[in-house]
Amino acid sequence: MSENPQVKVWNDTVGGAWTTHAEHFDTQLQPFGDAVLDRLAVQPHERVVDVGCGTGATTVDLGGLAQEVLGVDLSVPMLAMARQRVAAVRATNVNFAEVDVQAAPFTDTQFDVAFSRFGVMFFSDPVRAFTHIRQSLIPGGRLGFVCFGDVGDNPFMLVPVMAAAAHLPMPPMPGPTAPGPFSLADVDRTTGILAAAGFSDVTILPGPDSVTLGSADDLSAVAQRTVEQNPMSGAGMMAATPAARAAAVAAAAEALAAHVAHDNVVLAARTWVVTATA
Numbered sequence: 001m002s003e004n005p006q007v008k009v010w011n012d013t014v015g016g017a018w019t020t021h022a023e024h025f026d027t028q029l030q031p032f033g034d035a036v037l038d039r040l041a042v043q044p045h046e047r048v049v050d051v052g053c054g055t056g057a058t059t060v061d062l063g064g065l066a067q068e069v070l071g072v073d074l075s076v077p078m079l080a081m082a083r084q085r086v087a088a089v090r091a092t093n094v095n096f097a098e099v100d101v102q103a104a105p106f107t108d109t110q111f112d113v114a115f116s117r118f119g120v121m122f123f124s125d126p127v128r129a130f131t132h133i134r135q136s137l138i139p140g141g142r143l144g145f146v147c148f149g150d151v152g153d154n155p156f157m158l159v160p161v162m163a164a165a166a167h168l169p170m171p172p173m174p175g176p177t178a179p180g181p182f183s184l185a186d187v188d189r190t191t192g193i194l195a196a197a198g199f200s201d202v203t204i205l206p207g208p209d210s211v212t213l214g215s216a217d218d219l220s221a222v223a224q225r226t227v228e229q230n231p232m233s234g235a236g237m238m239a240a241t242p243a244a245r246a247a248a249v250a251a252a253a254e255a256l257a258a259h260v261a262h263d264n265v266v267l268a269a270r271t272w273v274v275t276a277t278a
Helices: 005-013 015-020 021-042 057-063 078-091 126-137 157-166 185-196 216-229 232-237 241-258
Strands: 046-049 068-073 095-097 111-117 137-148 198-204 212-216 264-268 271-277
Touching: 005 015, 005 078, 015 021, 015 216, 021 057, 021 111, 021 137, 021 212, 021 216, 021 264, 021 271, 046 057, 057 068, 057 078, 057 095, 057 111, 068 078, 078 095, 095 232, 111 185, 126 137, 126 185, 157 212, 157 216, 157 264, 157 271, 185 198, 185 271, 212 216, 216 232, 216 241, 216 264, 232 241, 241 264
Parallel strands: 046 068, 046 111, 068 095, 111 137
Antiparallel strands: 137 271, 198 271, 212 264
């Protein structure tokens, strides 16, 4: 697992930001996970795997719907918070495992459903990864996930990150098919990946089209969370001087100020809700 560069990203670069601000991020992203759950219609007798479960909010939600749930992720700090959350609600049917889904088949259990909220866009070999996900499902099992459309159609990320980038040492922008938030933006490519991995009945529909980043009462806090949690600007924040970090947050806050509606910071998003059958 250590050879996968995503391990460093989600353990060292942005894992801390995601745990520190977990409640904010889960509030932002809940409508997107709910859109997938609406399509999957998980039943009480079913077993579910939550791929890229992060800090476990979706896994806990799934525990209230299904017989058994396993959350898998490669981020140690995020999994630690996920386990704390499950312990707090005493969900005895929910477990977690530190897993690199791309590396190898990851479970002896076969699940009825595989779910993911923005957890499947970071594979360098997506056919291999989705093949392992398909192998974790029973014949006829259901896959459902939400992913992002093109970067230009997601100003909720683009606006603050580009404003901050003027002050940060940023890594190169990944190509459109490289591991990253937008690697599954092309619906034809995603359909082909899933077919090559052994899935059928692939359906891709538009998901929620906006994100509420937080209250306009504290634009600096909203800006800092947004810049720190993005894999690209998060890496830049870690490498920057304190003065540069402060300037980046200030620039992002100024950019976000133009997107206040009803006392919240709201920007457009483009997402896809994808379902398929094993």
